[in-house]
Amino acid sequence: MSKVAIIGAGFGGLALAIRLQSAGHQVTLIERRDKPGGRAYAWEKEGYTFDAGPTVVTDPACLAELFSLTDRNIADYVDMVPVQPFYRLYWEDGRTFDYTNDDEKLFAQLAERGPGEVAGYREFMAYAENVYREGYQKLGHEAFLDFRSMISAAPALMKYEAYRSVYAIVSRYIKDEQLRQAFSFHTLLVGGNPFKTSAIYALIHALEKRDGVWFPKGGTHALVRGLEKLFTDLGGETILSTAVAELETEGDRISAVVTDDGTRRRFDAVASNGDIVHTYDALLRGHPRGKQAATALKRKSFSPSLFVLYFGVKREYPEVPHHNILFGNRYKELLSEIYGRSELPDDFSLYLHHPTATDPSLSPPGRSTFYVLAPVPHMGRYKGDWDAVAEPYGDRLLAYLEEHLLPGLRENIEVRHHFTPKDFSSELNAHLGSAFSLEPVLWQSAYFRVHNRDDVVRNLYFAGAGTHPGAGIPGVVGSAKATAKLMLKDLDRQEQLGRYTRRQAPPRQHSAP
Ligand SMILES: Cc1cc2nc3c(=O)[nH]c(=O)nc-3n(C[C@H](O)[C@H](O)[C@H](O)COP(=O)(O)OP(=O)(O)OC[C@H]3O[C@@H](n4cnc5c(N)ncnc54)[C@H](O)[C@@H]3O)c2cc1C
Numbered sequence: 240m241s242k243v244a245i246i247g248a249g250f251g252g253l254a255l256a257i258r259l260q261s262a263g264h265q266v267t268l269i270e271r272r273d274k275p276g277g278r279a280y281a282w283e284k285e286g287y288t289f290d291a292g293p294t295v296v297t298d299p300a301c302l303a304e305l306f307s308l309t310d311r312n313i314a315d316y317v318d319m320v321p322v323q324p325f326y327r328l329y330w331e332d333g334r335t336f337d338y339t340n341d342d343e344k345l346f347a348q349l350a351e352r353g354p355g356e357v358a359g360y361r362e363f364m365a366y367a368e369n370v371y372r373e374g375y376q377k378l379g380h381e382a383f384l385d386f387r388s389m390i391s392a393a394p395a396l397m398k399y400e401a402y403r404s405v406y407a408i409v410s411r412y413i414k415d416e417q418l419r420q421a422f423s424f425h426t427l428l429v430g431g432n433p434f435k436t437s438a439i440y441a442l443i444h445a446l447e448k449r450d451g452v453w454f455p456k457g458g459t460h461a462l463v464r465g466l467e468k469l470f471t472d473l474g475g476e477t478i479l480s481t482a483v484a485e486l487e488t489e490g491d492r493i494s495a496v497v498t499d500d501g502t503r504r505r506f507d508a509v510a511s512n513g514d515i516v517h518t519y520d521a522l523l524r525g526h527p528r529g530k531q532a533a534t535a536l537k538r539k540s541f542s543p544s545l546f547v548l549y550f551g552v553k554r555e556y557p558e559v560p561h562h563n564i565l566f567g568n569r570y571k572e573l574l575s576e577i578y579g580r581s582e583l584p585d586d587f588s589l590y591l592h593h594p595t596a597t598d599p600s601l602s603p604p605g606r607s608t609f610y611v612l613a614p615v616p617h618m619g620r621y622k623g624d625w626d627a628v629a630e631p632y633g634d635r636l637l638a639y640l641e642e643h644l645l646p647g648l649r650e651n652i653e654v655r656h657h658f659t660p661k662d663f664s665s666e667l668n669a670h671l672g673s674a675f676s677l678e679p680v681l682w683q684s685a686y687f688r689v690h691n692r693d694d695v696v697r698n699l700y701f702a703g704a705g706t707h708p709g710a711g712i713p714g715v716v717g718s719a720k721a722t723a724k725l726m727l728k729d730l731d732r733q734e735q736l737g738r739y740t741r742r743q744a745p746p747r748q749h750s751a752p
Contacts, residue, residue: 240265241507241730244496246483246522249277250293251703251715252512253466254305258723260475261308264730267506268475269498271482274460275467277512277667278674279712281460284654286603287551288458289610291658294592295325295428295562296453296462297446298713305716306469316465318456322597325452326562328421329644336421337560340448352415363412363422364444370399371445379708380720383686384694392685401437401681406571408438420570424588427614429711430542430675430704432578434571437681446713454561454597483513488526492698507733508698508726512715515677515689515705516670528695539683542675542710543577544617544660548633549610551654556593556607556645563591565643574614578678581620583628587613591640606653609645611636617671618660625659633657675710676703684709691722692729700726 241264245252248270260266274280278292296302296319303313313319324337324344339345349356373395381388400408406423413419423433425443455462467477478498486509487495493509511518516536523529567573567586576584592610595602602608613636615621633655641648660672669676677683688707693699702719704710709718 241734242505243267243726243730244269244483244504244506244509245512245702246496246509246518247271247277247512247703248275248467248477248479249512249703249715250279250463250466250712251706251719252277252510253463253470254716254719255510255512255702255722255726256470256475257305257466257473258308258719259726260470260473262723262727266470266475267504268470268477269481269483269496270477270479271499271668272666273480274463275477275479276460276463279459279463281458281463282549282656284656285551287606287608287654288460288601289549289551289608290459290592290594291547291549293459293712294454294594296455296459296712297443298450299453300450301713301716301720302462302466305466309473311469311472313465316468317462319453319462320456320597322452322454322561324560324562325447326564327560328417329563329565330417331566331568331643334417336417338421340451349418352418356413356415356418359412359414360422363409363441364448366399366408366412367441367444367448370439371442371449373399374439375442375446375708375713375717378685379713380717380724381707382691382721382725383688383707384690384692384725386686388686396439396681399439401439403438404434405431405436405438405440406433408441409433417566420566424564424566426679429679429709429714430673431679432574434574435578436679437684439681439684440679452562454594456598456600458594458598458601483522485525486522486699488523488696491526491528491696493696508700508730510700510702510722510726512701512703514668514670515701515703517668518701521668523696523699526696528693532693536677536689537670540678540680541617541619541671541673542678543614544663544669544672545612545658545674546615546629546632546636546660547610547612547658548636549654549656549658550637550652551602552607552609552645552648552651553605553653554607554647554651555595555605557596559591559593559596559644561593561596563593563644565589565591565639577614577616579620580616581622583615583621583623583632587636587639589613589636589639591644611640614674615660617673618664619671621660625661629657629659676705677709679709691718692725698729
């Protein structure tokens with residue numbers, strides 16, 4: 240049995256901790272915040288429960304697998320309910336589109352948009368299915384440690400034109416511009432610009448279509464709590480409100496983890512679920528590899544940040560479904576400004592979360608819980624003072640929502656708070672306040688992302704959004720699976736070596752008293 244430390248209790252850290260603990264190792268999970276979850280944190284205010292981040296849960300099987308490793312059932316830990324429609328999409332001309340895997344309803348809406356759209360959609364879904372099989376089922380939880388692994392994936396990448404963007408592929412099959420937006424915006428959920436993100440990410444459509452969109456009763460944080468309970472039931476140790484301050488090394492191995500309370504603990508292996516730049520730059524600062532890897536990473540392109548406004552309202556909106564996307568009049572131009580410019584755009588495209596549509600227990604009776612998020616440039620681009628900007632920016636979002644979707648909103652708000660790029664940076668140690676780590680473009684994917692095991696410090700591993708396959712719950716849970724496979728093999732080899740070395744060692748000489 241080896242002793243392993245995992246830094247950070249996001250979905251990736253929790254999934255890795257469960258896999259290693261299930262395999263019989265002694266795992267300590269160290270999290271700087273007072274609750275696990277990372278980007279999936281939660282707040283409770285005056286009877287309203289707000290999930291901080293992920294709300295669209297896809298591929299529930301990747302989560303159920305964590306329980307079945309030890310013959311447990313996810314249903315004993317968390318109640319997952321399906322959400323329909325998956326999303327309602329709104330445009331400023333008043334048109335809407337309900338995205339669902341109910342083909343009858345979907346095809347009727349597609350047919351209304353013009354001749355050929357149903358057939359085009361079918362062809363697009365056949366493409367999405369293929370990239371799902373190649374990109375997700377086969378490669379979604381494999382570690383790309385050397386260039387050879389990338390070369391062996393190349394034929395599939397070429398066959399499915401991974402060098403094209405999601406928007407370009409969607410446009411090949413779909414004619415209506417609003418539908419093109421409807422079938423390409425998904426990459427934004429993992430930090431990618433649909434005009435730049437590899438077409439491989441069309442696999443998200445197949446993922447949703449096959450397995451649906453789910454929501455845990457009690458909110459996404461109920462799922463986090465279920466994972467934490469499973470880890471504890473397995474005998475794992477969680478240390479909260481404690482940040483890892485430094486990774487000490489002996490030669491090219493980590494020997495100890497030092498936390499901000501000054502405690503030094505020795506481990507056989509360490510995995511970081513924390514931000515990749517923070518891990519190399521701040522935690523591995525005592526080893527030359529830290530500076531070298533951090534410098535290389537800082538040259539890469541990071542996903543934008545988000546401004547998220549959480550609000551509790553003393554009335555209900557029964558006509559508004561759970562997941563809502565509001566497209567502004569500019570799509571491509573707005574996205575290129577968010578991804579490439581240093582100003583905060585005046586207009587927005589928004590995601591609105593309305594969890595009380597599925598689970599009314601998330602607010603007091605007769606009331607509603609919401610959050611609205613706007614993608615914004617990260618702090619390496621937009622250098623404005625978020626402490627000054629946040630309040631008026633939030634006011635503008637609320638005015639927009641009131642005008643387009645939620646009448647009477649502002650006079651009924653009881654509770655309100657926000658999370659800005661500055662909070663991503665200070666609360667989560669996120670480089671540049673990025674909400675999703677490295678941008679998911681082809682040249683930063685697979686082998687070109689942070690490796691699941693460091694190339695130099697051989698007992699340092701990574702799991703989470705900065706590693707392959709990338710951000711999103713299924714992505715980081717898949718990265719934990721890839722990392723666990725590597726770690727289990729390495730730890731097993733180390734244990735065998737330890738047993739062999741002990742057998743070969745001459746018997747200890749006991750000196751006379
Ligand atoms: C607002 C928002 C909405 C999203 N919506 C969706 C969605 O609907 N569906 C979806 O699938 N994905 C969504 N995502 C993406 C998804 O939430 C993330 O990609 C995923 O949760 C990241 O998980 P992770 O394992 O990388 O860890 P993180 O969640 O980033 O957690 C890392 C943890 O490490 C801790 N940490 C950092 N440094 C240290 C240190 N030195 N010591 C100790 N602990 C440390 C942090 O406190 C944090 O808890 C959303 C993201 C955001 C921000």
